[in-house]
Amino acid sequence: METVKLLIDGQFLDSKTKEWVDVRNPATQEVVARLPLCTGEEFNAAVQSSKDAFPKWRTTPVPLRARVMLRLQELINRHMDELAASVTREQGKTLADARGDVFRGLGEHGVACGVVCAWCAMIPLWMFPMATAAGNCMVLKPSERDPGAAMMLAELALEAGLPKGVLNVVHGTHDTVNRTLDHPDIAAISFVGSDAAGKYIYERGCANGKRVQANMGAKNHAVVMPDANPEATVAALTGAAFGAAGPALHGHLGGGVCGGHGALNAGWEAGADLGPVISPEAKQRIERLIASGIQQGAVCDLDGRGASVAGYPDGNWVGPTILSGVTTGHGVLPGRRSSAPCWSAWRWGRDADSLEEAISIINANEHGNGTALFTASGAAARRFQQDVDVGMVGINIPIPVPLPYFSFTGWRGSFYGDLQMYGRMGVQFYTRVKTVTQSWKDSDAPGVIPGLAGVGASTPGKH
Incomplete structure (x- = not known):
């Protein structure tokens, strides 16, 4: 071994x-x-x-x-x-x-x-x-x-x-x-x-x-405006939700997503879109969270519990899961990061009636890592990026992690x-600033100071 x-x-x-x-x-x-x-x-x-x-x-x-x-x-x-x-x-x-x-x-x-x-x-x-x-x-x-x-x-x-x-x-x-x-x-x-x-x-x-x-931790919300491109948005959010990212706040997209989730398999197998979660304990925790959401009134449009993969009977399998009709009153799922292929969704026009209400739902969450808005409206994008209390914001981008020369700027409960x-x-984190203030006089005598032999003497004022 x-x-x-x-x-x-x-x-x-x-x-x-x-x-x-x-x-x-x-x-x-x-x-x-x-x-x-x-x-x-x-x-x-x-x-x-x-x-x-x-x-x-x-x-x-x-x-x-x-x-x-x-x-x-x-x-x-x-x-x-x-x-x-x-x-x-x-x-x-x-x-x-x-x-x-x-x-x-x-x-x-x-x-x-x-x-x-x-x-x-x-x-x-x-x-x-x-x-x-x-x-x-x-x-x-x-x-x-x-x-x-x-x-x-x-x-x-x-x-x-x-x-x-x-x-x-x-x-x-x-x-x-x-x-x-x-x-x-x-x-x-x-x-x-x-x-x-x-x-x-x-x-x-x-x-x-x-x-x-x-x-x-992070609870990466996504807001889909009624004017968003449905095909591009479904593709983006499916990859984000079921590609080890986070849940989403969405509108009329559930059917498209339910029909387009990826293949569950061992990560090295050809065609695998989604692998296992890391441990049996993680699997049990995720399934408890899904069950809790259903018990509190969420509708399970796609259930990944009890998933199995041929040839790998002992894997920690949790398939893609979509819970709709989720509200802030459901407590566990909207508020906590699940680290699971689970998409918990509010419905536009029923659970969130306006962009302002969607922003308030995001800002009420303890985490402030990343969020996204899908829209064709520049005005809506401007309002969203200005008012949302989150450190990384994507506009028509599902996982808003910037290019490497920017910092990873989670806010609130996502970063201490x-x-x-x-x-x-x-x-800046890995360095410290040292400030040195000096005064040299022409009358100062140059020479070798005891204990600094070999460093070399210089004449002040001649550099």
Whole structure:
């Protein structure tokens, strides 16, 4: 059985821990690897390695750091299929979606601490290339459910020439997170994951004087105006809702969507549009949420519970699901992120009578990550983007994630911190401003100061 390694001081090492967790293929339940919950000594060694590497790396000229990043970009492009296969095997995405994750991560890398990361390939690429290019050294903790792609990226980083200690990789769950939050030599923490974990990491990290950015949950609403192009809108929202994104606020489109949902299958199978959810627990939680919505009066137009796939009887299958007639009074489904192929819908003219009411529904939600408006009206688009209290807005675009040189700007309950991930704010997060005020007098005598021999003397006023 393959065991996941630690990366400490440039060496891939077997952990000495006695605590291990299984990494499973969500389509088959096969154990594909064993992951160590690293010991305190191993964690401290990783942090010390980064601390030791920092003085030299921070003074490495930026063009030399950039050269390593460009070499890494080339290697990621070359190994994209292997990275995507790892994501599919451990996380369940289709190969097409997994390749998209890697490609998207490359965008942030091209624009190019302690990091806790709940995602597989894309999110580490939001973090460690930018952090290290800025002169930091990093300890990365991948998700314990799908560490394979992160480990492959670490191998490629070393091959690209990243010096030992600049990137270390540890594994674990709660204890490793707490060590990250409490260690005095870790100055900044980047996190992507659940609301509960993000709130905990932000509060405990800040209490320990650390800079923290925490990207958390999302409830990505979409508003479809009566003048929207129905065919283009159905195609866009079907891909968004059933391509691992979020639910939608829609009008007269239910029939078109019900007839156009994709094929459920193992992610590596040809023609698969939708893979399994990551764990049996996730499947049970999603099915409970669907049942709760139905019990509270929603109409199930398309039911993905109890889905099965030939040849994969043990997979964590949840098929595309559409619940219509959902209202804010239903509580659970409209308000919570389900991380499921489930589309919960309000009806235009019945549950939302105007654009203003649709905006108020979105603004009443605790999350403010992304939202979209489908319309042919420039005036409606202007009103929507001005009044909606959400950080990323798409107009006729279902998932409004901007180009990599912009930051990922979730608002309200979707983000804790003051500097967002990647883009200009990402660079600001991974750097600090130092202000130096000097005064030189012509009468100051030049010479070698004790303790600075070898630095070189200069004559003030002659530069």
